[in-house]
Amino acid sequence: MTADRDARLFVLLGVGALWAGALFGVVGSWQHVVPGIFDAVPFVKARPLHVSLVVAWIFMAAVGGVYYYLPRLVDAPLHAPRLVRLHLWLWVGTGLAILGSYALGRFGGREYWEFPPWLGAVVAGSWLLLVYNFFRTAFKGKGPWPAYLWMWATGIAFFLFTFLEAYTWLWQRPDDNVVRDLTVQWKAYGALTGSWNMLVYGTSMVVMERISGDRSVARSCTAFLLFALGFTNLLFGWAHHVYPVPSAPWLRILAYAISMTEWIILARIIRQWRHTMQGAIDHRGQLVHRFLYASELWVFLNLGLALLISIPAINLFSHGTHITVAHAMGSTIGINTMILFASVFHLANDARGMPAVRVADTRWGFRLLNGGLMLFWLSLIGAGLVKGWYTVMTDLPFQQIMERVVPFLASFAVWGLVLFMGITLLAWQAVRALWWTAPRSTATTRSPVIITPPPTLQS
Amino acid sequence: MERGVPEEEGGGWRAVHRRLIFFGLVVLFVVQTGLTWTSSTRVAEGRGTLDEAARRGRQVYQEFNCTACHQFYGLGGYMGPDLTNVTRAEGKGPAYAKGIILHGTKRMPALGVSAAQADDLVAYLDAWAASGTYPVRAVNLTPWGTYREMHTTDDR
Structure with a gap:
């Protein structure tokens, strides 16, 4: 029950983040049309506030759903219900620190993660709580996993990997060039977006199964084919972001071929x-x-x-x-x-x-x-x-x-x-x-x- | 609750195959990640690298969140222009870039960057300018939906 309440709180705070993120989106869109409007929140602040809050909505609503649905799907309680609350408050604290850093104009990170990099370490650390709770709980279930558990598992694991990859610029080699750096950055971002899409699509499949009562859909060959295609695109289909960048031809051709699947x-x-x-x-x-x-x-x-x-x-x-x-x-x-x-x-x-x-x-x-x-x-x-x-x-x-x-x-x-x-x-x-x-x-x-x-x- | 692993629900050999395909994809991902980290660029050695000033410039670029409005190779925010070639473009150059950084324009406010920081930023922008040209203007399309420039290994 406590974990259920915390899961609902995750979702509730996510809804609040969506509303606030959309509000900053309105501010940013009008700044494109009427220069100087809303000077109290200039575009360099409005844009990261908009992006971070909307990303927070996606993660909090999806993660809250995982914590709520997972015990019901595997017919076993969450492995560590108290960690749900710890995860929630770590995120709330980190989220407030990120919003505060934007409001004060204290940046230092890269596009989409413009906050000071040390806050990224807290985000990654708190994600480990979800990794631990998800896998320990999911393995309590009997039988092969339906497609949505595969989607959640890959989304959760690959978010952590690609989020860390997005911070490799902190340890760059002295002889590194900007094009390789940019390519790695967008490789990480492309796969990172694919990771949260996996969380959301898995949630969609769960909701469909629960409202229809039809278990076959998430266990059919078609469901796994769609999962495999989505996963392949998560892994290899990001390079269309960097076609015009002077990156290696093999990278572009591979991405083109994968995208066309x-x-x-x-x-x-x-x-x-x-x-x-x-x-x-x-x-x-x-x-x-x-x-x-x-x-x-x-x-x-x-x-x-x-x-x-x-x-x-x-x-x-x-x-x-x-x-x-x-x-x-x-x-x-x-x-x-x-x-x-x-x-x-x-x-x-x-x-x-x-x-x-x-x-x-x-x-x-x-x-x-x-x-x-x-x-x-x-x-x-x-x-x-x-x-x-x-x-x-x-x-x-x-x-x-x-x-x-x-x-x-x-x-x-x-x-x-x-x-x-x-x-x-x-x-x-x-x-x-x-x-x-x-x-x-x-x-x-x-x-x-x-x-x-x-x-x-x-x- | 229904237990067990009925064949029609994906049990048996099909589940094994799924795991094999999944781990095969993960192995390929690791290989591709290694290749991307080590050989994803066709920029000649020594071009587009960051010296000390350019590294400081990168830090300034991030601390003032310039990416909210500007792009390199079309990647970034769309409020302002792409900066890939600003220090080497005809009619522009390092002095032009420094002047805008320090004093702003009608659309871009002066952000309070110091003269030393502006020099570092210009060094950073020049590293980008040395790495290539954007946008691609020669439209040599192929029947496969690509354009010839993306198949070449020459520096632009």
Whole structure:
């Protein structure tokens, strides 16, 4: 019970981080359009605050889900429930220190981890608590692991490895060159993103299994094929980030070949499109399903974009432009946030034993989030197309290119505001469900593997 | 609760194969990591390396979080321009870069960098300029969706 409460607290604080991260995203987007606006939080502070808080949302919601679901999936209590609380408070303390360092303008790290490097050591150390608890608990289960346990295991292990790899610049050789350094940095970042995607996709599979009661999906050959493709791309598919960097040709060709294997996933999505659409229509009145089906739409759109920009001839024009931002936003909001909202509402319902939030409560938040995101995403693609074309095909200076991009950035800022309103409404409902509803008294860490949802749960 | 390892749920030899494939991928990852760390660049030896001033410049670049707005080889924030070739580009150069670092522009505030720090930053920017050229402007596409520059081993 204590671990369950701490798991819910992980998720609750993650929702708070999402809201605050989205707020700084709005600040940063308007700073692109109106220079000097929000001078109290200049862009050099707004950007890392936005990125770090949104990354914190993904990790806290996913890790909270792992701590909550894992004992139920392996039918055994968490190996060390007290370590969950230690992990939580270490993260809260480190998170506050990171936010404080940004607010004071004390940087020192690299992109995405701009905080002073010693704080990274605390993040890695606290992650070891999850590694220990996850593997000791997961090995208590009987039989072969379903695909989601493989996803979580690889996500947890590879996050630690790639996070440490992202800090190897601290021990650089004197004869090292900047290109090798940049390549290693983006190798680590590419795999690191793949690691947290593994955590989120594993969570998606768990939620689907729990709401459908169908155990076969996560144990099918298709599930393992998708896991293998995702894992291969996590390991080797990052180099499209560095096509224009003077890195070794073998690296680029390998990444190109690996990236193209994702056409298999896209083809499968298209093949099952009619089935997916029918499922979405049939389950439109069910809260958790709505978020999972929305994430499928965003997987389709974002995978299509990722495949296109992984083709070097197209990457030549999209690299270093807002198309990369569109891809990042589509992944973190469209896919990860939709899946994690599904998990948050499912977890809240499960802990309470009855629906804590209904579809009607989330209707406007859901519409504003998805509609706003679609136009926000298209605005970024438009901005990227204009910037990429003028950068590669002309000798126009940067400022003149950006003058042509500004209308798209204005559209991006406006729709970002709509998106923020959607997140605010959903975050409010999530907090209400997680905090202001008492968990059912009979919940234990030894509940059955599959909880068939009561009919009212899905409305 | 259902226990055991039914064949249709992925037990038996298929589970063994999965583990083999997984560990095979991990081994390949270790090999690729080693190759990336040791031979991922085609920049000639001695170019793009950091001397003492450039190392200090890298520290300044990180402490002022310049990456929030600027990029090298298109990687970084998009508020400001790419800095890969700023110290060697036509009409620009070290003095131009130092002037902007110290005094800012209409869009970029002066961040309070000292003159000594600005010199170190320029040394760091020059190490990048020596490593190659960005963006790739010659569009020599191939039928396989690549462009010819990415197949060559010559320095740009």
